[in-house]
Amino acid sequence: MREALFRCKSTRVALAALLSLTALTSCSSVAPSARNAEANHDIGTPLTAQDLAAWNIDVAPDGRGLPAGSGDVATGAHIFAAKCAACHGAQGQGGLGDQLIGGQGTLTSAKPKRTVGSYWPYATTLFDYIRRAMPYTAPESLSADEVYALSAYLLNQNGVVPANTRLDAASLPRVVMPNRDGFVADPRPGRL
Template identity: 85%
Template sequence: MREGLLRRMPACAALAVLVSLTTLASCSSVTPGARNAEASHDVGTPISAQDLAVWNIDVAPDGRGLPPGSGDVAGGAHIFAAKCAACHGAQGQGGLGDQLIGGQGTLTSAKPKRTVGSYWPYATTLFDYIRRAMPYNAPESLSADEVYAVSAFLLNQNGIVPANTRLDAASLPRVVMPNRDGFVPDPRPGRL
């Protein structure tokens, strides 16, 4: 009996695969010959430009994608104290979250400190990261004005911009970070 079962097993497995493929093929409303790169997959709903804009919030190193708004160092100090210091420390020295202030001149040492002031190559990257991921318990909850202000505060605390700085979409990309030349540009066409 066992030998008979073993001899029939491959045929049963092949039949199961054939039935599965036939079932899958019958579920499609597009005939195989009609499929091409532009054919619909009949899944989901086409997304509108307005719906996509909500998700399209990336900011390029040259500032493309920065939203309208502005913020200054003094306003950023208040926002940082209220929404950031619990994790990053009152002075940005670190705690539950990373150290954000200091570290200049340590990248080639045995214990490098990768902070906003020592490591990050573009101020726009700082804005992009804060906007998307901070505060940790409520990402994307800060307004554009608040993100500009916190960016100004952190850049000031790292000695990169003066205390009277107000940042916006025009001025933020012009901030030259200390480690900007520490990164190699992407050589692929269309990349920064």
């Protein structure tokens, strides 16, 4: 009886090995691209150009990638009070979040203050950062108009642009930041 049971288990193991080998052989005889084309595992959804556009929101220092829209300093002040002051302080002096206003002339001191007006080299990267990361509790929730307005407000409060400024994709890249020349250029080809 014991010998018959052993043979039965051996037969099952041998059969399983044979079936596995057959499956591997049949899989390997089909080209990888054909296997992938035939397989439909119902996993995921093909991405559309519209899906990719939602993720392609980076803005380059020269302004490439800036969206349509515009915003002015006065509107930015209202948005800042409603959506930014809780973390950055009513006057941009800092709090839970970083100080955004002031700091000019401190970068070479023992306690530099890296703010929008003292440190950032490009106004376009300010736009990019606000658009992607702010407000902290709801990143990417601001419209393009709101981000342009916040950028105008912060630049105005740092003395970079006048109070009647309206920024858009054409004007924002032309803003010259006080510390634009305070950075070393990237020597690699194709870099700004």
